[in-house]
Structure formats: C-alpha cells, structure tokens
Amino acid sequence: MSARTFIVGGRLICPATGRDEPGTLILAGPVVEAVEARTVGVPEGARVIDAAGCVVTPGFVDLHAHFCDPGEEHKEDLASGGRAAVRGGFTSVVVGAQTTPTNDTRAVTEMIVRRAASLSGCRVLPMGALTVGRGGRRLTEMFDLREAGAVCLGDGDLSVADAGLLRRALEYARAIGLPVFEHPEDRSLAGVGVMHEGVVSTRLGLNGVPAVAESAIVARDLTLCAATGARLHLGPISAAESVAAIRRAKADGLPVTCAVTAAHLHLTDEAVAAAYSPQLRSRPPFRAESDREALRQGLADGTIDAVTSGHRPQSPVEKELEFDLAEPGLAGLGSALGLTLRLVEEGGLPLMRALQALSTGPARVIGRVAAFTAGSPADVVVFDAGRRTRLSPGEALGRARNTPFLGQALPGEVRYTLVGGELRPAPAESAT
Amino acid sequence: MTVAPNRRLVLDETAVRRTVHRLAHEILERAGPLETLALVGIRTRGLPLARRIAEVLLAAQALGGRRVPVGALDIALYRDDAFDGGSRVAVGASHLPFDVADRTIVLVDDVLYTGRTIRAALDALMDFGRPRRIKLAVLVDRGHRELPIQPDYVGQVLSTEPGQSVKVHLPEVDGGEAPDAVYLLDAPERGR
Amino acid sequence: MSTQRRHLLELAPLSAHEITELLDLAESFQDISQRRIKKVPALRGMTVVLLFLEASTRTRTSFELAAKRLSADTLSIAGGTSSVVKGETLLDTARNLAAMSPDIIVLRHKHSGAPHLLARSLDASIVNAGDGGHEHPTQGLLDALTIRQHKKRIAGLKVAIIGDIAHSRVARSGIAALSKLGADVWVCGPPTMMPPGVESLGCRATFDRTTAVRNADVVMMLRIQKERMTEELFPSDREYSQRYGLDSGVLALARPDALVMHPGPINRGVELAPEVADGPASIILDQVANGIAVRMAVLYHCAGGGGGEA
Numbered sequence: 001m002s003a004r005t006f007i008v009g010g011r012l013i014c015p016a017t018g019r020d021e022p023g024t025l026i027l028a029g030p031v032v033e034a035v036e037a038r039t040v041g042v043p044e045g046a047r048v049i050d051a052a053g054c055v056v057t058p059g060f061v062d063l064h065a066h067f068c069d070p071g072e073e074h075k076e077d078l079a080s081g082g083r084a085a086v087r088g089g090f091t092s093v094v095v096g097a098q099t100t101p102t103n104d105t106r107a108v109t110e111m112i113v114r115r116a117a118s119l120s121g122c123r124v125l126p127m128g129a130l131t132v133g134r135g136g137r138r139l140t141e142m143f144d145l146r147e148a149g150a151v152c153l154g155d156g157d158l159s160v161a162d163a164g165l166l167r168r169a170l171e172y173a174r175a176i177g178l179p180v181f182e183h184p185e186d187r188s189l190a191g192v193g194v195m196h197e198g199v200v201s202t203r204l205g206l207n208g209v210p211a212v213a214e215s216a217i218v219a220r221d222l223t224l225c226a227a228t229g230a231r232l233h234l235g236p237i238s239a240a241e242s243v244a245a246i247r248r249a250k251a252d253g254l255p256v257t258c259a260v261t262a263a264h265l266h267l268t269d270e271a272v273a274a275a276y277s278p279q280l281r282s283r284p285p286f287r288a289e290s291d292r293e294a295l296r297q298g299l300a301d302g303t304i305d306a307v308t309s310g311h312r313p314q315s316p317v318e319k320e321l322e323f324d325l326a327e328p329g330l331a332g333l334g335s336a337l338g339l340t341l342r343l344v345e346e347g348g349l350p351l352m353r354a355l356q357a358l359s360t361g362p363a364r365v366i367g368r369v370a371a372f373t374a375g376s377p378a379d380v381v382v383f384d385a386g387r388r389t390r391l392s393p394g395e396a397l398g399r400a401r402n403t404p405f406l407g408q409a410l411p412g413e414v415r416y417t418l419v420g421g422e423l424r425p426a427p428a429e430s431a432t
Numbered sequence: 433m434t435v436a437p438n439r440r441l442v443l444d445e446t447a448v449r450r451t452v453h454r455l456a457h458e459i460l461e462r463a464g465p466l467e468t469l470a471l472v473g474i475r476t477r478g479l480p481l482a483r484r485i486a487e488v489l490l491a492a493q494a495l496g497g498r499r500v501p502v503g504a505l506d507i508a509l510y511r512d513d514a515f516d517g518g519s520r521v522a523v524g525a526s527h528l529p530f531d532v533a534d535r536t537i538v539l540v541d542d543v544l545y546t547g548r549t550i551r552a553a554l555d556a557l558m559d560f561g562r563p564r565r566i567k568l569a570v571l572v573d574r575g576h577r578e579l580p581i582q583p584d585y586v587g588q589v590l591s592t593e594p595g596q597s598v599k600v601h602l603p604e605v606d607g608g609e610a611p612d613a614v615y616l617l618d619a620p621e622r623g624r
Numbered sequence: 625m626s627t628q629r630r631h632l633l634e635l636a637p638l639s640a641h642e643i644t645e646l647l648d649l650a651e652s653f654q655d656i657s658q659r660r661i662k663k664v665p666a667l668r669g670m671t672v673v674l675l676f677l678e679a680s681t682r683t684r685t686s687f688e689l690a691a692k693r694l695s696a697d698t699l700s701i702a703g704g705t706s707s708v709v710k711g712e713t714l715l716d717t718a719r720n721l722a723a724m725s726p727d728i729i730v731l732r733h734k735h736s737g738a739p740h741l742l743a744r745s746l747d748a749s750i751v752n753a754g755d756g757g758h759e760h761p762t763q764g765l766l767d768a769l770t771i772r773q774h775k776k777r778i779a780g781l782k783v784a785i786i787g788d789i790a791h792s793r794v795a796r797s798g799i800a801a802l803s804k805l806g807a808d809v810w811v812c813g814p815p816t817m818m819p820p821g822v823e824s825l826g827c828r829a830t831f832d833r834t835t836a837v838r839n840a841d842v843v844m845m846l847r848i849q850k851e852r853m854t855e856e857l858f859p860s861d862r863e864y865s866q867r868y869g870l871d872s873g874v875l876a877l878a879r880p881d882a883l884v885m886h887p888g889p890i891n892r893g894v895e896l897a898p899e900v901a902d903g904p905a906s907i908i909l910d911q912v913a914n915g916i917a918v919r920m921a922v923l924y925h926c927a928g929g930g931g932g933e934a
Contacts, residue, residue, distance in 0.1 A: 199821035199824045202819035203824065205755070276740045323737045509924075510664065510665055510666070523653075527655065556664075
C-alpha cells in the first residue's frame, strides 16, 4: 500500500466540486484518496502537512508557458522553469511548440517528456506543433505527437495564416482528439507594431498592433471551428472584441475555450508610457483600459476558461534594448497566483472562480482532471492568502527576471506544492 | 522660519542721484576724448546706472546735444560659478549698439565686491572686439577683492564685513513704488 | 546641493512656462551668432558627445556649432546603421562613451524611446535629437521660436501641420510646444497617416487640406519620409502632391501674411511646390538659424545653467 499524506487544518477549496470548507485532504501515493470535513485521526506512519490558516486547492495548470528548452537554455530550461512553476503553485505546465528545433516530431516531444520527468518537478505537458516547423504549410504527424505525450496541437505563439490549411488541420485534429491552440494574431495586421495601437502609441510614437489583428483571427477561427466541429482554444487573448466574439460562440454551443494571462488582467498600455520599459513589451500587447475591463468581465462570467502565466523568459540580452528591438514577454510563473488573488482582493472576483481559472478550467481545456475527488491526481497547492510575496530575482521567477512586477508584493504565499503526492521542490532542495 | 535681516540705509534717493551726477562728471573730466566714449552697463543694475550717467552727460552738453552710446552686457555665460549649483543665473542678452573697436569703454556696475563679475565682464567685452581702453565705474565699492581689479570711478566706498551684503534698489529693475536706495544687510550675499 | 541631472527627452511633459523659458533663453543666445567672435565660455571644460546613430547632417552640425559656440568640447559619433547591426547594443555603445565622462550626450536614434533608455542607465544628461517617430524637441522649440519672432505671439494663431503625422517626431514636438503656448493647431493628412487619437496630443485633425489651410497663420509642411514607411500609406507621389502638397493656389487660402515652414530636407515638388519653398512666405532658413540658438539654450540648460528656481 502506498504512503498516505494527510493535509490538515486548511480550508479546502475544490472548484471541480464546489467544495469550500475546512477539512483534511488525504492522499494515497500519487492520487487523492478522500476529503474529510471532520477532524480525523492521523494513523501512525502517515505524513502530515500542516495547512493551518492556508487554502488547500488543486494544483494550478498553466496553458501558455515557454521553458525555452531545447533551444534557448540561456533564458530558461526544463529544470529552472519547473522550479519556478512549483514555487508559483503550478503542478502542470503546457510548454509551447516554439522550441528549437520545433516540437513538430515525435522525437522532440519524447525528448522533452523524458528530460522533464527527471528535471522539472512539475508535470510538463508539451504542445505539439500543428504545422511542420510552425511554417504554416504542411501538417505535422499528429497521431505520433499525441502518442509521444503532446496534450494539444498548435504553432506556439503563431496562428496559422493560411485559412485553408487551418481548416484541414482542425478537421484532422478531430481524429486525434486533441484541442488545437491558436495564438490569435494576424501578422499582416500586426505589422511592425510593438504595443497596443491607440492614444498611448500615438503619444509615444511607437508602431501599434491594432486590436483587429487579434479579433480578425478570432472571428475567422470561430467560423472554422463551427464549420469543422474541432476543439479550438484561443489564447492568450487581449482585446474586448475577442471576449465578445467568444462569448457569443460559446452561447452558440461551439467547442471553443480561451485563456488570458494574469498580467493582461492588470496592465494596460498606459504602463508602457511610463518609460518605454521593454519589460512591458508583450505579445499580445497590453491594451486599453476598456479591454482590460472586458477581460476581467469575461473571466468573471466564465467566457474565459483559464488564467495562464504567459511565462516567456528573456535574458537581459533580449531586454536591455530599445523598445522596438526588445523581445516581448514576461516571466509570469511567479506572479500568476498573486495577480489573480489581487483581483479577488480588489473585490470583483470570487475566490472559487479565481482558483477555478487556475486549475479546473485549464485542466478541462486539455482533457485533464484537477479535483479533490477520489482517484484524481494528487496535485495540490497549499497557500496562505493572508501573506504577501515580494517578487525578487531568484528561483520564484525561474532563470529570468524579466517582469515589470519585480519588487512588488503580491497577495498569497505558496507554502507547499505537491505533484503526484510528492512535495515539490523536494524538502531537501527547498532548504538550500 | 527666517528672520528679516537687519537693514541699514546707506544712500537714499537724493544721495544716489548726487552720486550718479558726480560719477558722470568725473567721467566727463577724465575719460579722454568723448567722441569715442561709450558706456556699458552690466546687467542687471549696471544698465540703468549707465543710462542715468548718459542722461547727465547729455544734459551737460558733453557731446553738443548728441548722446553717448549705452550698451548692455550680460555676463551670465562668462561667470566662473554658473554651474556650481544652488544659484542659477538668468541669462539675458548682451546688446552693444556700437562697434567697440578703438573706443574708450566705461563699464558701469552697482556694487564692486570680489571683482569676479568685472573679470567676467572684461572677457565678455573682449569677445565683441578690441577697445582702446576700458574703465570701471561703480556706485558702491564694498571691498573684499579676490582679484586684482580696481575701479576708476567710485560713488561711495563702504566699509563692510564679509557676512554682510549690499542691496541696491533701482525702480527700473526692482520695480515697485520705492525710490532709489542702497542698503547694508547683515546677511550674506546670495547668488554670487 | 548637487545639481540634478537635466535631460531634454520630450516636450510633451513640459509646461508652457518651461517652454517659454527655453525660448527666452534661446533668444538671448541669438546675438552670439551675429558677433565677430561667435563664442562664449559658458560650457568651457565640458564635453558634449553627439551620438548620431541615424544619419542627419543638419541636426548634427547644428548641435555641434551650438556646443562649440558655448566652448564645449565635442565628440561626434555618427553611424548610418543601427548599433545592433554592428553587434554592439545601444547601451554598450553609450556605456563606453559614459566611461569617458561626458557631461551631455546628444542622441539621434531611429527607435522611439532610445533617449529614455540612456537616461535610465547613464549619469550624463541626455538630449534627444530625434527618436524614431516620437519627438524631436529642439525642432519643436525652434519652430515655436521662429513663429514667435515673426508673429510676436503664438497664442491664438492657427497653425496647420500637414503630412505623415503618424510617423512624424517633428509633428509631435511641434504640437506639444505650440498647443501649450496657446496656438490652435490643426493636423492634416490622409487617414493612413493619421495616428489614432491624435487629438489627445492637443490638436484638431482633418483629412481635408482646405480645412487645415483656410485662414491659417502658419502652414508647416512635413517631409514625406519614405524610409520610415513600412506600409502602403498612399498610392503615389503624384496623388499625394495633388491632394496634400502645398502650392501657391492652396496657400492663397491661408491668411495673406501666412508663414510657410518645413523641417527640411524638402522633397521639392512632392510636399512643397518650389514657388512656395522659395517664396516670400517661406521662413525655412530662419528655422535653420534659430536651430543653433535653441540648441545652445538646451545644452546650456541641461548643463545646469539658466532659468530655474533660485
């Protein structure tokens, strides 16, 4: 019989079942055994985790992260990214197909899965490329990718430009049973833009990425989704028009899901105006106040299924540059929980809904289970919502430190992260 | 909170007028050929003094009804303490409506103290050309020179302490209803 | 108290009072360029680096003369290409220069916000000599000074700025300076050259040249910068010239004493007809002359002199 773990004294919140009450979570090896509302005796030999004063909830699932491995290990790798993930409460991370070489073959997927198993600490779930080399011309061997461990299919931070090819890809993916991930951005409309096109880009004299660069692709993709019946996931989204279109599509019963990064729920283009800081260059860009409000509304009403880290590490080589030349992206694993809890603190968002968007919601997108039900994976995060975490360079951020939230104290402090019933990082490791 | 410094009247309106009158006549007597004479007032308070001297010379028919030309010299760009912090000097324009070459120039200023202002004024003047000679006229000489500079025409010699300052009030520059006056203040010089 | 570093990165955040002070300062520098000895010792012993990473002969020479007339030592570094192409980042280039302790770095760069990057990272004062499509503050000041000298005022004047507003740093600085000083600024160009929310900069916008020019006191034509246009913004020079160029017929709509300005260099026959460029209304060469006085004022100000509190 496998080792049992008793997580005692905490407030158990399970968005999958709607449970929110004090109790004990009992894990049996890699799976959940039971949830007990009353105080239970801990049998001898069982491990006890004291969660007094903390929230105990299913581990978070990140749909949009990039560990840069293989290819750009100077920014992040499977080990450093995994450490940042579990310190941020993430137990499963979908890593994008934009590796070098592109994760478009069984061999690359297998290598990522194998290396991650020993290096990462969290579950690393690869996205298999939809088209060869993410080139948008030929379909990948999707059956192979699925068998090697891919949980979704997509061209990383690109959308498929050729609508005819995307249609075929969506049709073919139906047989695979995996969702197709599209990063909705029309490259010809985005042009040479580097920030949201609007009053602020006008003031700063920077080229803008109009909101239609996103919403045009969202509209096209939704049409193809309706035509093919394939499971489509759009994200990260940033524009109010996208939220509205997806809301309508969901009402029409389309099998579509979408996600937003935690940072997009807070930052707007006004932040860029402060000092042209390349830390605020992002794809999609941080948009106008009205867009941010629409994203928050979409999250609250369930139009948006998931909040992601949007983790995109960059080294100073890519960031200490002119705004136009800097690479976009921020290291988001360390701030996703804090930024989501900030929405709770600011009054708009129920805690249950916030946690759902971090765990159950994204898990469903990729056909996984995040729940405190018997037999579910023993992926758990224990955090103290009353304490704050100050973002400082180091492991909480992974190898990268490209975040505009550096130095800020965000709500929530992750105490324990368990992946498959095991503490991550392992206690000996975290002591260092 | 600062207490208003102790202030003593040194020259009143009448005394200032008399002193300017005397300076003008000394210049008339000793400055050499009047045809080549020009007055150059150092901004800001030297300029109205130079104009007043020119009025006295006109009234005295020094050039038979013609005016002695008056120029304005701004020395902000020539100071040796412009960027020392604290005091920031406003920059005004210099305006010399005559060719300085071969002229006798009488520099006019209100107070002669360390001599640094005059040093800067000499440099500034030289950049306009090569005068035949340069003389110096001041309303008040308060001593404590830091450079080997002496005035040729002095309105009033004042015995002062380094911790004191001399304040000249001229309505053309300082505005207000108050008449001409020179005060001795028990407070250090500011901005110089 | 050590004097705080002063930069001039953009005009947009300055107040009308601060802009007026700089213009007054520039005016007091004007006579220096008329003297036989065109030099004052104000910046003696200071080092001004002219870091021009985007080709611009006229702005660079204007800054260089300004610095020299203030007796500063100047070091001119020009590169037609971006420093990144040469394998060195802007920050590395600038840090190398900073190691030589310059007092002021004047930067011309093709990317917006590049001077802000230097101001964040270096100890020297940074003067923006044009950054991408953002601002060209000394151009905005010299335009304002030139108008003020000809019209004796700026408040209440109708100023029309015509051309590629979206990509123009001259337009942004001009709008900032002139609108703060009370001018009624209009911008005009085809919709593809009009950035979203341009009115928020402090102007009114129209796609119609006639509306912009009618009763204008000043017409400022912008250079069509083909090198900056990465997209298809208008069909042809011919159509642009006919609909958005300035010839004597269009100029007749403006006030009889209207002034014509252009930041140079002119595309003759495209945005500006030769008879207008060389006509009596043109004050383009006054702009060039004022450029030196304005840049002297800006360098002197950034070095810590002039104006201010005390």
